[in-house]
Amino acid sequence: MSHPGAQVGEVAEVFGLSEKQLIDDLQLVWMCGLPGHTPGDLIDVSWDGGEILIDNAETIARPLRLGIDEASALLVALRMLAAMPELAEVPGDALPRVVAKLERAAGEGAASVSSQVAVDVDAAPDALPRVREALTGRRRLSLRYYVPGRDEVTPREVDPMRLVVADGRTYLEGWCYRAEAMRLFRLDRVLGADVLDVPADPPAGAEPIDVAQGVFRPSPTDELVELEVTAAGRWVAEYYPCERAEELGEGRLRITLRARDEDWVLKLALRLGDTGRVVSPPAMAERVREEAERALARYAHRS
Numbered sequence: 001m002s003h004p005g006a007q008v009g010e011v012a013e014v015f016g017l018s019e020k021q022l023i024d025d026l027q028l029v030w031m032c033g034l035p036g037h038t039p040g041d042l043i044d045v046s047w048d049g050g051e052i053l054i055d056n057a058e059t060i061a062r063p064l065r066l067g068i069d070e071a072s073a074l075l076v077a078l079r080m081l082a083a084m085p086e087l088a089e090v091p092g093d094a095l096p097r098v099v100a101k102l103e104r105a106a107g108e109g110a111a112s113v114s115s116q117v118a119v120d121v122d123a124a125p126d127a128l129p130r131v132r133e134a135l136t137g138r139r140r141l142s143l144r145y146y147v148p149g150r151d152e153v154t155p156r157e158v159d160p161m162r163l164v165v166a167d168g169r170t171y172l173e174g175w176c177y178r179a180e181a182m183r184l185f186r187l188d189r190v191l192g193a194d195v196l197d198v199p200a201d202p203p204a205g206a207e208p209i210d211v212a213q214g215v216f217r218p219s220p221t222d223e224l225v226e227l228e229v230t231a232a233g234r235w236v237a238e239y240y241p242c243e244r245a246e247e248l249g250e251g252r253l254r255i256t257l258r259a260r261d262e263d264w265v266l267k268l269a270l271r272l273g274d275t276g277r278v279v280s281p282p283a284m285a286e287r288v289r290e291e292a293e294r295a296l297a298r299y300a301h302r303s
Contacts, residue, residue, distance in 0.1 A: 001054050001057060001061065004053060004054075005051045005052070005053065006051070006052050007050050007051060007052070008022060008023065008047055008050045008051075008052060009050070011052060023047065026045055026047060026052065029043050029045045029054070030042060030043065030044075030045060032060075033056070033057075033059070034059055040056075042056070043055075043056055043057040043060070044056045044057070066105075066106055068106070071102065071105075071106035072106075074102060075099060075102055075103065075106070078095060078098060078099050078102070079099065080165075081095065082095045082096070082099075126192075126193070127187050127190040127192075127193045128170075128187060130193040130194065130195055131160060131163065131172050131187070131190075131193060132163075133195050134160045134193075134195045134200070135160050135161075135162070135163070137195070138199060138200045139195050139196060139197070139198065139199065139200055140157060140158065140159055140160075140195075140196045140198040140199070140200050140201075141156075141157070141158045141159075141160055141172075141174070141193055141194070141195060141196065142155070142156070142157055142193070142194045142196055143155070143156040143157075143158055143185065143190055143192065143193050144156075144190070144191040144192035144193075145185055145189060145190055145191070146189045146190075146191055147189075153191060154178065155178070156176055156177070156178050156185070157176075157177045157178070157196070158172070158174040158175065158176050158177070158183070158185070159174050159175040159177075159200035159201060159202040159206075160172055160173075160174040160200060161173050161174045161175070161182075161200075161202060161206070161208065162174075162208065164184070164211055166184075166211040169186055169187075169188070170186070170187045170188075171184040171185060171186055171187065171211075172184070172185045172187060172190070173185075173208065173209060174200075174202070175202035175203065175206045182206055182207065182208075182209055184209060184211070220258075222258035222259055222260055223258065223259050223281070224243070224256060224257075224258055224259075224280075224281075225256070225257055225258070225259045225265050225278065225280070225281070225284060226254065226255070226256050226278070226279040226280040227254070227255045227256075227257070227269075227272075227276055227277065227278055227279060228248065228252065228253070228254050228255075228276065228277055228279055229252065229253050229255060229272065229275060229276035230251065230252055230274075230275045230276065231250070231251025231252065232275040233253075233272050233275035233276035234251065234253055236253075236255055236257075236268070236272070236276065237253055237255050240257055241257065241258075242255050242256060242257045243256045243257060243258065244256040254279070262284060262287065265278065265284055265288070266284075266287060266288055266291055269288040269292075270288070270291065270292060270295065
């Protein structure tokens with residue numbers, strides 16, 4: 001923008017690029033601009049005859065100004081990224097330097113707000129070093145794993161494949177010989193972990209689990225549960241995989257989803273409070289009602 005008509009060859013030399021690399025980058029400029037993404041929102045660039053001309057790009061001439069909420073969200077996300085197990089042993093100080101620069105640029109307001117948020121990626125302290133050792137050495141793990149849905153501790157032998165962070169939790173992903181399938185194990189539920197003198201050898205068909213949409217994936221054999229939620233409870237349809245979501249008017253939804261167990265439904269229903277209720281199955285709705293009454297009775301007794 002400051003040098004209209006600059007030659008492709010000159011610009012490529014300034015940035016240490018080949019002319020092909022520079023043109024590939026210039027082609028991406030066509031996709032940049034303001035939200036809306038119509039031709040009038042996007043930057044115009046041409047290099048006919050070797051002269052680079054840029055138009056409709058006044059918005060990028062102004063320094064980016066982040067609000068306190070935007071800067072705070074970025075700072076918290078960067079601190080969580082730094083706490084991820086995969087980055088614990090990565091050399092270099094790139095992340096701390098980015099955090100420091102962002103704090104200076106955002107000012108005291110954003111830094112103060114974000115510093116009040118503690119970022120803690122849950123992991124059992126004794127399990128994580130052994131999991132890393134097994135991953136590095138490609139060795140099988142013997143786990144004692146707590147399953148809250150059944151309130152039991154199960155022994156597992158697992159060929160570890162990777163550590164992932166999903167829904168704010170750290171998981172070990174690997175081939176479980178007990179289930180004969182890929183599984184995710186929350187590290188804060190691993191009660192014991194031992195590295196075995198056996199090479200990790202997952203089956204050739206073992207594929208990583210897609211956690212982009214969350215960890216929970218319902219099974220066709222799970223029970224169907226119907227909920228009705230108010231506008232304040234619509235997050236359920238966005239957070240969990242649903243088979244159906246029907247608008248009821250005034251922001252209300254009737255949601256049908258599959259539940260892995262009754263305790264999970266109970267916790268969800270109690271969490272919703274007066275923003276949602278279980279409609280079916282009737283036995284589940286009755287159990288939620290009874291548990292809610294018991295909770296209210298205990299609250300009233302303490303008061």
